[in-house]
Amino acid sequence: MALELRTPLADSDLSPWTVTLNTGFLRPPEAPKEEVELRREQIDLSRTQGVFDGDRCVATLRSFAQRLTAVGGADVPADAVSNVAVAATHRRRGLLSRMMDHDLRAAKERGEAVATLIAAEYPIYGRYGFGPATWITEWQVDVPRAALDPRHSAPVDGGRVDFTDADEVRKLGPALHERLRARQHGVIDRPDHWWQTATGQRQFPNRPWTEPFYALYRSPDGSVDGLLAYTADNRWEGNKRPHSTATVLELIGVTPAAERSLWHFLLSVDWVTRVNTGPRAPDDLLPLLLGDPRAAQITTHADWLWLRPLDVPQLLETRTYPAEGSLVLELHDAAGLAGGRYFLEAGPDGAACATTARPADLTMDIAELGTLWLGDESAVRLASLGRIAEESPGAAALADRLLRTPRRPWCPDVF
């Protein structure tokens, strides 16, 4: 029997679709009523695909509209790809390729500048034109060794840290996050339902929920500049010695003072002897805020947000550039979505990008532009690896002067 790709997904298909997704993600192979209800509210069925073998759902993929912050703080419309699963009984028959092709073409037609995803495994998505664009580092901090100045448990700048609750987080968090989005490239927007699930107001039935501790940092003028959410176990060693681990679910600050104050606050909570930071930008301030930076051991360092360019002029004209320069980029795109030769003229006052007949300075696959666009990777390094061809001498170094950023991009969210 032919395998049928259904999109938009019918409401009645949502239950088998959920079972297939959960099975692929090695979660209990069921679709509890509450979970289906939650998905019905949160997902866009018109952008959801299911492949059916007769009555059986054997593959899932969905996308949704997202905003992604470019270098400089403006954002671009993105096609966020998520919930990709193919039943183990039907793997390696091209079902992912079929669904991805359908999704990317639809995104291109809608005018979205880029597709985004967080890859379960590194080798899956490069073939579709995605390149890793941001990385994350997780640290585990040995608190006693961190040698913190005990006076720093309260903000040193006249600001204050206060515990708060989920209701207040839902009230104040979105505006704070919008300020983060306007200053940190790589951040994605958060729909209302993100705040509901992140604060336990709506819960997936098969995922255990522990109410976290919340704290807000307020600057001396009273503005809410930082938010911390963490859980802590309550463990003791023999001889009544506390040995608790705090795990950060969220720590965002829109000023260095907010970040510093929230880290120092968390590291001074009594009984906490270990802090797991969760996924941070690799250049997070944390280790250098410690008296002994070696107290922060890296536990994970991994690729995070992957980007697949769909509209090259829109991408290159939306971001900012620290220097003047022009480059001709020859981009190969096997899927025929965004390839071509583009002339970029960029400078601190703005940029223009359009197709051109001029000779190329750099030739690369479209995935490499996905890797370069947020400024994290070096074109010189990619040229050394043979992933970029330098057609005119010095073009890779010029690309680095134009594209790279002093601080690294960071996407704090999973989707």
Ligand SMILES: CC(=O)SCCNC(=O)CCNC(=O)[C@H](O)C(C)(C)COP(=O)(O)OP(=O)(O)OC[C@H]1O[C@@H](n2cnc3c(N)ncnc32)[C@H](O)[C@@H]1OP(=O)(O)O
């Ligand atoms: C954004 C997210 O949702 S990430 C979550 C991804 N999902 C998972 O990891 C859940 C478990 N895995 C799966 O469901 C499936 O194995 C998938 C979705 C990863 C792949 O689905 P499939 O339908 O088997 O992929 P498909 O047959 O279209 O493969 C296309 C090509 O990618 C390759 N490929 C697919 N998955 C992998 C992988 N995990 N590692 C390496 N290569 C892979 C295939 O070998 C094939 O190569 P070819 O064209 O050279 O023959």
